[in-house]
Amino acid sequence: MEEGSNQKVFEVTEYIELLNIFLQREEVRLRGEVSECKRYPSGHVYFSVKDKSGEGVLSCIMWSRNYELCGVKLEVGMEVILTGHPNIYPKTGRLSFVAGTAELVGEGALKKAYDDLKKKLEEEGLFAVERKRPIPNLALKIGVITSREGAVIHDFENNLGKFGFKILFVNSHVEGQAATKDLLAAIRTMRSQDIEVLVIIRGGGSLESLQAFNNEKLVREIVDFPVPVIAGIGHDQDVPLMALAADHMTSTPTAAANLLNKSWEEYRAKISQFVYILGNIEDRINRIHNDIDTAWSSIVDHTEQAIKTFKERISLYERSVRLNDPSRQLRLGYSIVRQGGKIVRSVHGIGAGDILDTELSDGTIRSKVEK
């Protein structure tokens, strides 16, 4: 009793609150068939799930926001998997299962839900080609949403070209219905960021594992997203509805990276071509320079040679004129002998008594021949 008296004594509400703290930690996935279901004006949904045998029944609550987010319209007889935790309502002491999300069970149900939603969104024109936006040329600022776990993000980054991309990464779960909240939060985070393209990627999976990407709210977020969206989501048969709503859809994260590389590679090819053309122009200019230099050298050589030739010719003429100058001969001591004004070139015909005029450099001597 003494020991007992030392134990803390709880008030009922206080104890229920304590229990709820413990219970909230116990998140489980619970499978059952919806047996009753009512949505109140507040939007909250109160329903029950039971085993197929009908032996076990559990009251459940799904808050309005979560119900709208999960994309499943609960109906009596529908088999679902709920994710959530138990909670005791203090005023009644009643235990309920608070479901955070609900997933349809079985490929058939999933496929029907997928087809119904696809048809509805298609009719609204959300997948129309006309509303697809092109990826901006030379986009650099890229927002990426995917799970940091696994190879997908590495595949994407490894396949991005070295063009100086600035990647803003937001981590999100991408598996199953539970990923919806994460994906929506990540997309809303990206809305306010300075990015040019949003890329949402994950590896391949079944219709069940890709449930989050078939969520109506998510599709509408993508449609309204301020910049073009690339969805690189692997899939087996049914294309995720989010991918259909995205501006560009690729089947793998690698293909999404290649799509971003495309305009850069085209630009690089154009630059290479331009550099090649510039190289050609430079070669041609160099050739013209060489031709001009060669022509100039030739002109210089010819002109110098011509001047040299003229100089030599003038020198030659000068020498010839000097040699032919009769006064030069006279200055050297030669004289010109004339008889009767005619030059005497021979002694023949000259006799004694003839008068001869001898012209010297500085005058003329008249003389008489003696013999």
Added chain:
Amino acid sequence: MAAKKQQSEFKHHLEEIADILKWFDEQEELDVEQALEKIGKASGLIKASKKRLAEIENEFKEIKKEVESDKLL
């Protein structure tokens, strides 16, 4: 035009000198007075030709210097 005319004169002068020298080669009996007259004329032509050739050479050197300094730029 003036340069062309001067160049033509230069060429003409050289031809005239060549003619005078040819005249000397052809003379069997030299007329000294005529020879002196021709020599005087040839000397004048040679002097004018040398002067003109020097002008041409200087002009060419200026052009060459200008072109080659442009090539260094």
